[in-house]
Amino acid sequence: MVESTSNILETRGISKRFGEVQALYKVDFSVRKGEIHGLLGENGAGKSTLMNILYGLYKPDEGEIYMEGRKVHIHSPQDSLKLGIGMIHQMSTLVPEFTAVENIVLGTEESGSRVRLDFSSARKEILKLSEKFGLKFPLDVKVKELSAGTKQKIEIIRALYRKAKILILDEPTAYLVGDEFDQLLKSLKVLVENGVTVIFITHKIREVMQACHRASVLKGGRMQGTVEIDKTTKEELVSLMFTGQNIDVTDSALPNVVPEPVKRSEKPICVVKNLNTRPIVKDGIVLKDVSFEVYGGEIFGIAGISGNGQKELAEAIVNPSIIASGEVVINGNPISNLSTIDIFKMGVFYTPEDRVYEAILPTASIKKNLLLGHHRDEAFLEKMRTLRWNRIKGVSKELIRKFNVKTPHEELEIRKLSGGNIQKVVFARALMNPIDLLVTHNPTAGLDMSSVKFVFEQLLDLRKNGKAILYLNEDLDELMIVSDRIGVLHEGCLVAIFHRDEFDKNRIGALMIGG
Amino acid sequence: MENSISSARLKQLWFLIRPYVFALGLAFLFTGVMLGLLGFNVWEAFKTLVTTSFSSRFQIVETFKKFTPLVLTTFAFAIPFQIKFFNIGSTGQMIMGGTIATILGLGISSIKMPSALAIILILTAAALTGAFYSLIAGALKAYHNINPIVSTIMLNFVAIQFTNFVATTPPWQAPLTGHPMSKELPEWMLLPKIFSELHVGFLIALGMVAFVYFIMKKTVIGYEIESVGHNLRAAEVHGINIKKTTLVTFFLGGMLAGLAGGIEVLGVHGRLVEGFAVTSGAEYGTFGTLTALISGAEPLAVPAVAFLMSILLNGADSLQRSLMVPVELVFLTQALIVILVVTMRERFKK
Numbered sequence: 001m002v003e004s005t006s007n008i009l010e011t012r013g014i015s016k017r018f019g020e021v022q023a024l025y026k027v028d029f030s031v032r033k034g035e036i037h038g039l040l041g042e043n044g045a046g047k048s049t050l051m052n053i054l055y056g057l058y059k060p061d062e063g064e065i066y067m068e069g070r071k072v073h074i075h076s077p078q079d080s081l082k083l084g085i086g087m088i089h090q091m092s093t094l095v096p097e098f099t100a101v102e103n104i105v106l107g108t109e110e111s112g113s114r115v116r117l118d119f120s121s122a123r124k125e126i127l128k129l130s131e132k133f134g135l136k137f138p139l140d141v142k143v144k145e146l147s148a149g150t151k152q153k154i155e156i157i158r159a160l161y162r163k164a165k166i167l168i169l170d171e172p173t174a175y176l177v178g179d180e181f182d183q184l185l186k187s188l189k190v191l192v193e194n195g196v197t198v199i200f201i202t203h204k205i206r207e208v209m210q211a212c213h214r215a216s217v218l219k220g221g222r223m224q225g226t227v228e229i230d231k232t233t234k235e236e237l238v239s240l241m242f243t244g245q246n247i248d249v250t251d252s253a254l255p256n257v258v259p260e261p262v263k264r265s266e267k268p269i270c271v272v273k274n275l276n277t278r279p280i281v282k283d284g285i286v287l288k289d290v291s292f293e294v295y296g297g298e299i300f301g302i303a304g305i306s307g308n309g310q311k312e313l314a315e316a317i318v319n320p321s322i323i324a325s326g327e328v329v330i331n332g333n334p335i336s337n338l339s340t341i342d343i344f345k346m347g348v349f350y351t352p353e354d355r356v357y358e359a360i361l362p363t364a365s366i367k368k369n370l371l372l373g374h375h376r377d378e379a380f381l382e383k384m385r386t387l388r389w390n391r392i393k394g395v396s397k398e399l400i401r402k403f404n405v406k407t408p409h410e411e412l413e414i415r416k417l418s419g420g421n422i423q424k425v426v427f428a429r430a431l432m433n434p435i436d437l438l439v440t441h442n443p444t445a446g447l448d449m450s451s452v453k454f455v456f457e458q459l460l461d462l463r464k465n466g467k468a469i470l471y472l473n474e475d476l477d478e479l480m481i482v483s484d485r486i487g488v489l490h491e492g493c494l495v496a497i498f499h500r501d502e503f504d505k506n507r508i509g510a511l512m513i514g515g
Numbered sequence: 516m517e518n519s520i521s522s523a524r525l526k527q528l529w530f531l532i533r534p535y536v537f538a539l540g541l542a543f544l545f546t547g548v549m550l551g552l553l554g555f556n557v558w559e560a561f562k563t564l565v566t567t568s569f570s571s572r573f574q575i576v577e578t579f580k581k582f583t584p585l586v587l588t589t590f591a592f593a594i595p596f597q598i599k600f601f602n603i604g605s606t607g608q609m610i611m612g613g614t615i616a617t618i619l620g621l622g623i624s625s626i627k628m629p630s631a632l633a634i635i636l637i638l639t640a641a642a643l644t645g646a647f648y649s650l651i652a653g654a655l656k657a658y659h660n661i662n663p664i665v666s667t668i669m670l671n672f673v674a675i676q677f678t679n680f681v682a683t684t685p686p687w688q689a690p691l692t693g694h695p696m697s698k699e700l701p702e703w704m705l706l707p708k709i710f711s712e713l714h715v716g717f718l719i720a721l722g723m724v725a726f727v728y729f730i731m732k733k734t735v736i737g738y739e740i741e742s743v744g745h746n747l748r749a750a751e752v753h754g755i756n757i758k759k760t761t762l763v764t765f766f767l768g769g770m771l772a773g774l775a776g777g778i779e780v781l782g783v784h785g786r787l788v789e790g791f792a793v794t795s796g797a798e799y800g801t802f803g804t805l806t807a808l809i810s811g812a813e814p815l816a817v818p819a820v821a822f823l824m825s826i827l828l829n830g831a832d833s834l835q836r837s838l839m840v841p842v843e844l845v846f847l848t849q850a851l852i853v854i855l856v857v858t859m860r861e862r863f864k865k
Contacts (some may be wrong), residue, residue, distance in 0.1 A: 315752075340754030346752075350753075352752050359749060361742055363746075364742070366744070372753045375735055375742075387733060389736065
């Protein structure tokens with residue numbers, strides 16, 4: 001590697017270990033002033049760990065950090081802010097009840113006196129920055145009313161308002177739709193023209209090719225190398241990211257699986273008719289007159305921006321108490337008066353959206369997690385309604401083997417597993433008994449390539465065996481790979497249904513944002 | 516290989532008990548300093564505190580007699596605590612249980628029946644009284660989302676007034692005493708002794724330890740309670756009825772507290788005495804809450820910690836008699852243990 005004095009930021013030999021996981025191993029990483037530098041790697045490669053070290057959230061076990069050739073010690077986000085490093089996290093860190101101006105000024109006491117915040121001069125400053133970098137947003141609307149793309153602009157301006165010279169964007173496109181990505185790209189170009197340096201974290205090769213000047217690739221906590229985007233190809237990046245994995249990937253860094261033709265069933269397995277729901281949370285969104293069918297041998301995808309009724313749709317099928325009117329019929333049987341356990345016993349299972357907060361009991365063993373939802377299955381009960389723990393243990397061992405869950409034994413606390421292995425447990429639970437309908441919500445979120453591939457294979461396997469799959473995912477790229485049909489949810493309404501031969505990313509994307 | 520495994524086990528065990536060792540050490544250190552500053556003989560005081568319970572047959576029995584209601588009120592807190600709800604109401608549930616036991620006992624005292632039948636009837640009534648009294652708080656939580664801390668504390672006051680009413684009102688009141696108490700229950704209705712002054716309630720309490728263990732570890736409902744405790748949302752999504760689980764935990768907790776009240780009336784006092792649920796200066800309910808917090812509400816840890824607590828309480832009584840050390844000093848130690856255990860558990864989590 002060539003030593004360059006124009007490096008604004010450099011790490012040498014950074015290592016970080018979490019328990020038994022070596023998250024980073026002797027990572028050398030350097031960023032030149034005024035470039036957009038992609039940090040590429042699949043989920044779990046160590047990208048976020050490295051950036052959190054630069055941002056002062058984690059302390060490295062060893063290694064050094066240099067800014068503009070000077071060795072620095074970063075112990076807290078305050079330190080890194082002082083050095084001019086600003087971080088834009090994947091999830092918005094803005095206070096939802098505050099306006100853009102309030103959010104930006106929050107925590108910067110130097111504006112005005114210590115007692116009263118001087119909003120008027122801050123306002124001028126914010127307007128100036130927003131003008132200069134082409135990042136426009138309403139100043140006085142509570143940010144909870146704004147879209148993910150707008151919130152991101154506010155976060156960028158907040159970092160610049162705090163005099164950030166280096167901006168770290170962690171998976172900035174995760175919640176963007178339609179042309180929001182192009183807008184972001186334009187703003188980043190203006191930023192670097194004005195001397196700001198951008199580190200762009202992503203797992204999507206396509207985005208790096210479009211946005212970055214150079215890119216560094218992390219794999220399994222080790223730096224694989226840094227390339228000039230002009231002088232590289234998609235294939236080279238793929239091979240750096242996935243050496244030895246032997247997986248065919250698309251340029252969105254997704255497993256390139258091709259569903260084989262399957263004849264779908266004559267009759268639908270699941271019929272949803274004029275479904276209206278009550279809100280799950282107070283003042284939450286409701287479904288309005290949603291109707292569709294899912295056939296056996298079919299993956300029915302549901303596209304939509306998070307919070308447009310996906311959770312309500314998934315839950316209405318397994319927890320009919322939220323149904324206000326309309327009906328859901330499974331294999332000809334209306335389910336309106338059934339409990340979740342009854343519905344599970346009819347051959348339906350559900351893998352909820354949030355792996356940690358909804359799908360698992362983080363502090364319980366793998367065995368107890370596998371039992372969840374099956375705990376009233378006759379197979380696991382003695383006559384006296386006591387649990388047959390021996391049998392449960394046996395089934396757990398079998399499922400761990402069958403689904404290749406990497407764990408020493410079934411008594412391990414599930415939170416100690418990686419995301420991919422947790423998802424294997426979640427799928428093992430869903431597929432423990434033969435099922436006719438799987439409702440699965442964002443099953444691939446945050447998973448590495450081989451785990452995403454595992455999920456796709458499970459879905460396609462069910463499809464091949466004539467089962468029905470209702471597949472809700474906020475990532476349109478993923479939906480388009482495996483779905484037979486895609487329905488688009490917007491504000492609780494199913495606004496369109498596309499067949500596989502009509503899939504068009506732009507049209508579906510436009511409908512997702514209400515176009 | 517063998518060696519490395521056992522040393523790994525030892526290390527694991529050390530990580531498990533480390534917070535408790537540190538907490539106890541610090542709490543006793545602080546108590547020692549306090550005792551010293553107050554001019555007591557620190558060594559003598561600690562010796563009394565720890566060894567009293569083993570010094571004579573009488574003291575061993577006294578310790579077990581404290582253990583009996585204490586382990587029950589500990590479970591009364593620990594079971595709802597499994598799903599992260601605070602039942603501060605074990606005091607109220609216990610004295611309601613004792614009060615109804617007395618009313619029933621006096622009411623049926625003129626009916627001829629086998630003494631075992633009377634005892635079973637009365638203790639069942641006490642347990643059910645505690646269960647339903649606790650269920651008020653459980654239902655308020657399940658159906659109206661009212662914080663059980665608030666409702667159980669309020670219900671304690673109601674229970675205290677009810678006990679005073681019964682203890683000071685004919686036909687139950689004992690007319691010729693200075694302290695509010697009821698007439699004596701007939702001898703044949705009281706709990707038989709199994710060893711010296713130790714009554715059969717001790718065995719009932721041990722039976723309840725086994726019962727709770729069975730419910731929590733072997734049954735579907737135990738699994739459901741545990742799951743809700745691990746992650747309420749995931750439990751709900753996978754078909755566990757949160758309302759029902761809440762009600763069950765409060766029912767079970769209150770049942771054990773009510774039973775403790777019945778046992779104290781039939782086993783220790785032989786009548787309702789105002790303040791019968793108090794030992795070493797504070798309610799069994801309060802000590803139960805402390806004990807549950809120290810034990811982490813684990814079904815198997817509860818009896819062990821309750822036993823250690825009983826030793827301390829018995830030692831504290833003796834300390835007051837022999838060295839004139841105020842019994843409150845032991846509260847201080849206990850409070851310190853709780854705070855330090857909770858702190859150390861967090862401290863050593865990483």
